[in-house]
Amino acid sequence: MEFETLCLHADDNKKDEWGTLTMPVCQSATFVHKGVGAPSEYSYSRLSNPTRAHLENTVARLEGGAAAVAFSSGMAAVTSVMKLFIGGHIIASEDLYGGSLRLFRNVNSAEGMSFDFADTGDIARVESLINKNTRAIYAETPSNPLMQVSDISALAHLAHKHNLLLIVDNTFLTPYFQRPLDLGADIVIHSGTKYLGGHNDTLAGFAVAKSQNLAEQIIYYAKTIGACLAPLDCFLIERGIKTLPLRMDRINDNAKKIAAWLRERKEVKKVYYVGFEDHASYNVSLKQSTGFGGMISFEVDSKELAENILRRIKIFQYAESLGGAESLITYPMLQTHADVPKDERERRGINDRFLRISVGIENVKDLTDDLRQAFRQ
Numbered sequence: 001m002e003f004e005t006l007c008l009h010a011d012d013n014k015k016d017e018w019g020t021l022t023m024p025v026c027q028s029a030t031f032v033h034k035g036v037g038a039p040s041e042y043s044y045s046r047l048s049n050p051t052r053a054h055l056e057n058t059v060a061r062l063e064g065g066a067a068a069v070a071f072s073s074g075m076a077a078v079t080s081v082m083k084l085f086i087g088g089h090i091i092a093s094e095d096l097y098g099g100s101l102r103l104f105r106n107v108n109s110a111e112g113m114s115f116d117f118a119d120t121g122d123i124a125r126v127e128s129l130i131n132k133n134t135r136a137i138y139a140e141t142p143s144n145p146l147m148q149v150s151d152i153s154a155l156a157h158l159a160h161k162h163n164l165l166l167i168v169d170n171t172f173l174t175p176y177f178q179r180p181l182d183l184g185a186d187i188v189i190h191s192g193t194k195y196l197g198g199h200n201d202t203l204a205g206f207a208v209a210k211s212q213n214l215a216e217q218i219i220y221y222a223k224t225i226g227a228c229l230a231p232l233d234c235f236l237i238e239r240g241i242k243t244l245p246l247r248m249d250r251i252n253d254n255a256k257k258i259a260a261w262l263r264e265r266k267e268v269k270k271v272y273y274v275g276f277e278d279h280a281s282y283n284v285s286l287k288q289s290t291g292f293g294g295m296i297s298f299e300v301d302s303k304e305l306a307e308n309i310l311r312r313i314k315i316f317q318y319a320e321s322l323g324g325a326e327s328l329i330t331y332p333m334l335q336t337h338a339d340v341p342k343d344e345r346e347r348r349g350i351n352d353r354f355l356r357i358s359v360g361i362e363n364v365k366d367l368t369d370d371l372r373q374a375f376r377q
């Protein structure tokens with residue numbers, strides 16, 4: 001089956017005895033045993049639930065993994081995957097979702113893990129950081145919010161040469177545009193809150209493992225920690241996935257036009273967008289992904305203009321998050337990256353003139369008109 005069809009029919013054989021077309025919300029905490037020593041397929045919803053199993057099977061097929069585990073948020077997925085490496089050393093992308101950075105630096109480090117952060121696009125640099133305690137490389141590509149791209153197959157090659165695992169956060173491109181497991185990664189992570197759910201209405205997270213053995217280790221931590229996705233949320237994410245390819249195509253088209261529009265503005269100093277031919281890793285993107293996604297960051301020439309844009313914008317919503325049908329704009333300095341130390345943030349260009357947008361599925365003319373009126377002097 002092709003990807004678009006899988007989004008609708010990946011797990012048709014899991015249907016129930018009533019013949020429901022959609023997988024119902026199986027809102028039961030526990031399941032009745034058939035007899036003594038004869039358990040049902042499901043026993044307790046922290047361990048497994050039919051609605052969740054259906055969604056997990058779908059996501060596993062979309063990413064090409066042996067199994068997927070659905071969590072209550074993206075951060076719950078990252079937290080649970082990190083349990084595989086207790087006491088170990090991890091090399092992670094320096095441009096990373098702020099919550100992952102906070103988890104690694106403030107929580108996992110206090111628990112005895114150690115981290116080095118580097119541009120994971122620089123393979124020699126990553127290799128130089130490997131030590132005898134290193135267990136994994138954790139890459140976000142494209143990265144948040146600077147849109148840096150890492151070569152997934154080169155990282156996988158390096159990881160496996162040193163007996164490490166490669167984990168890729170694939171939230172920004174989704175398996176519709178990029179399939180890290182096919183490129184050699186061992187674990188894919190998602191904030192399902194974003195494009196997979198796609199409607200800004202539910203939090204969710206996923207870990208997808210390439211091998212059954214790795215999947216079982218993740219399932220062990222998932223069921224022990226208990227950050228599992230509730231049945232209704234599973235249903236909503238599954239519904240979102242049905243239209244993932246349609247939404248991603250529209251978002252991809254809209255983003256190309258908006259990035260080009262931004263680049264033409266004299267008040268815009270720099271546009272960060274992986275679809276530009278002069279993006280430093282454009283050729284890597286062409287090699288490993290089939291689209292550029294909907295994330296764009298840009299720097300304007302004054303803090304006043306950045307604030308005015310946020311005040312004046314009408315169709316874009318000034319809100320955290322990304323990946324939904326509605327276009328959003330955020331101020332990373334005050335939001336997603338507020339916990340990154342100021343000098344580090346400034347050094348990387350995440351300053352008071354830096355904004356990030358998540359392009360939605362609205363008509364692109366309305367979006368550029370909205371930006372035009374927000375940019376007015």
Ligand SMILES: *Cc1c(COP(=O)(O)O)cnc(C)c1O
Nearest residue numbers: 073074075097169171191193204
């Ligand atoms: C949002 C996000 C996360 C965290 O996911 P939540 O669902 O908000 O917990 C992790 N990685 C990336 C790239 C994200 O955008």
